[in-house]
Amino acid sequence: MIYIALVHYPVLNRRGETIVSAVTNLDIHDIARVSATYGIAGYFIITPVEEQQALVHDLTAHWLKGGSPNSDRKTALSLVHVVSSIEEAGSRIVEVSGASPRMIATSARVQEKCISWRSLRKDINEEKQCSTPLLLLFGTASGLSDQVFEQVDGTLEPIEPGREYNHLSVRSAVAITLDRLLGRSFA
C-alpha cells in the first residue's frame, strides 16, 4: 500500500525559514487525480491550521456529497484525508494496515539517506511492500524543512538533478514521481 502526503508544515519559505504554507485548491484536485490514476491508497493533506483543515473538508465534501455528475472527481477526492502532522498521517496508516509506514521524503536537492529511483521502484515491485506500507512526503512552498529529512527513513533522489533549471511545481513533481515509481515501464 502506497500513501502520499502533501506537507504544509513544516516547510521552508524562500529565505529558508520554517513556515506553514497555505492549502491550495488545485493541489488537492490535481494530486488526487494523479493518486487515483496510479492506485495510491490514500492522499494526506497535512496542515496544523484548523481553518485550512476545514477548507479541505468543505472542498472535498462539495464533490463527494454534492449532486455533481462528475464521478471521476469523486473517485479521486475520496482518497483525500486531512491530518495535522506527519506523525498523524503515520498513525492513520497504522490504524488501517496494522504496520508503521516506511517514510520517504522528496526533495529538489540531494539529501542524506538518499534512495535512488531504481531502488525504490524495485522495493515497490518486490514483495516486501505488501507488508510494509510506504508514505511518500512532498513539501509545498520551497520544500520540506530539515527536521523532516532527519525523521524519515530516507529521501528519494531529485527528479532531474543535472538540469540547470530545477523549479517544478509540487503538482508536477508528484505526477512525475508517481509515474516513475508506479507507471508502466517502457524503457
Add this chain to the structure above:
Amino acid sequence: MIYIALVHYPVLNRRGETIVSAVTNLDIHDIARVSATYGIAGYFIITPVEEQQALVHDLTAHWLKGGSPNSDRKTALSLVHVVSSIEEAGSRIVEVSGASPRMIATSARVQEKCISWRSLRKDINEEKQCSTPLLLLFGTASGLSDQVFEQVDGTLEPIEPGREYNHLSVRSAVAITLDRLLGRSFA
C-alpha cells in the same frame, strides 16, 4: 528542438462538442516550469480569443517586466508564446528553425497513427530530431478534437492505458509526458 502547445481550441467538452476552453493561470505557470526543466524550446498557448490572448500577455508581462526577484519564474515564462491556432504555432517554428515541425498529438485514448513512448523517445535521442523540430500538442477541457488527430503526423500512446482511472489534469499529463520523453533514464 522540441516545442509544446497547450490547445484551447479546438477541444472537446464533456459531451464531445468542440469548444474554446478558457486559459487558466496555473496551466501557464506549471507547464512553463516543466518546460524550463526539460529544455523545451518554446511553449505555445493556443487560443483564438483575443481577450484570452491579452490575459496571457498581461500575466507573462507581469513576471517578465516586473521588478519581481523571482527570476526562476522569469526563465520559465520567457518560453511562453501566445498564438491563435495550431497552424500559427507551426509557422512560428518554421520562422525560427527553418523547418516545419513534426506534429504529435496526445490523448488519453488510443488514436490512429499511434506512436509508442519508446519510439518517440528513440526519435528524440537520434540525430534526426536535430533537423526536424517536434511540436507536441496537449488538449485542455476533455481533450483535442478529432480534427486535430486527423491533421497531425501521429498521436502519442496514452500515459497509463490499462488503468481503471484515467483522468489526469493536463498539467500532470504534460509533466509525465516530458519526463518520459526527455527525463533521465533510470530503468
